[in-house]
Amino acid sequence: MKPLTEQGFAADLHRALAQPTRSISPKYFYDELGSALFEQICELPEYYPTRTEFALLRQHGAEMAELIGADAQLIEYGAGALGKVRLLLAHVERPQSFVPIDISGPHLLQACAALQAEHPALKILPVVGDFTHAVALPAAPEPGAGQRVGFFPGSSVGNFTPPQALKFLAMTAEQLRGGGLLIGVDLIKDPALLHAAYNDSQGVTARFNLNLLERARREFGAQFAADGFSHSAFYNAPLRRIEMHLLSMRRQIFSLQGIDYEFDAGETLHTENSYKYSVAGFQALAERAGYRPGPVWTDAQNWFSLHWLQAPPR
Known part of the structure; x- marks a missing residue:
């Protein structure tokens, strides 16, 4: 060949x-069918990550929104059905725009239409593309305005090998300079x-x-x-x-x-x-990528974690 x-x-x-x-x-x-099947997986009784992360967002969403701040541009990597971002948007003050990125165009645009109906005033700027590489993003907020903040829920960072995860985190640290990243990380547990x-x-x-x-x-x-x-x-x-x-x-x-x-x-x-990571192990990886680790939220069983990572200054 x-x-x-x-x-x-x-x-x-x-x-x-x-x-x-x-x-x-x-x-x-x-693809469109695969994205729909993944949404079904997220509803399964055996699949703990989705329900655990939803619970963390419901319980601590207001704290997370404080770190995101007012007038922020929120970028969601691998956005999917946009279910979890709704729990953040309920608390974020005057979001400047929302930029969901996903490789499955029809699935993303359908999800954006539903979110727009719920939030008519929200500027939604979908990007169809592979978020694992640098994609063209809308302009960041002007200096002195809100932060540019990434949202990467669902433990998808675990799909990367550790060197790939380091590369991805370093790329997002550059994209999010002056802001931060809220990221879901699955933890080591009973096999x-x-x-x-x-x-x-x-x-x-x-x-x-x-x-x-x-x-x-x-x-x-x-x-x-x-x-x-x-x-x-x-x-x-x-x-x-x-x-x-x-x-x-x-x-x-x-x-x-x-x-x-x-x-x-x-x-x-x-x-x-x-x-699967330990909290300390993931924080060390994020620090190597240029982030400053911040607050971490975990469930009572320590199955799942959400990390706030402060990006480098502009």
Whole structure:
């Protein structure tokens, strides 16, 4: 196969399938169907992060809004359905604008329309794009006006490896100079609880994972056996991360745009990591990225945390 220089799902999937150890970014989960399936995951009884973070935002939203301050520009990375930001907007004083960033355009624009109906006076400036790279943002508030503040809920920072997380945090520290970042971080806990969260009894997470291959079938005509792959998720304790894989159930061929890739039984395509942190460990990482760690809010069981990180001055 010739080297691929183009970007996007097809090119990255070819690159992943051509490697001895196959791995692809979890950002490709989030087409319209994948985004809808993730919203279903967030409602599952086994999936503790969403309800725990919602509870923290309800309990401490006013304290967080004080740190955000009046007339702020609020930027949400990986915005999704915009459920959690509503709990902040209930307390933030005169937000200058709200800039949600998400890779799934139709899902984002639909969510923005619903939020706009609830907040007619709020200036909503959606950005469809990959928030893991520097994207073009609207102008920041003028000096002397409100802060530019990032919001990154949902423990998505755990999808990055620690070096990737450091790079992402350093990028946001530059974008948010003079302001801060409010970020959700999942904490180290009982592996049994983690296993249940990523292997739910209704099989929604399995459908979410398998949808990556179905997306390749829909968009590029990929050919593979309908029952050829299964969902596999487990906690890798030494690396402090959940791993999600698509597991080949037998020897088979996966065909993509006329190129055949062979899978042996038991071989996998690694689709996601979800790293778990201690509070101190994450604060140390944020400090290396240029932030000054501030208040941290955790639930009574220490399952989940929300961190306020002060960005460098302008």
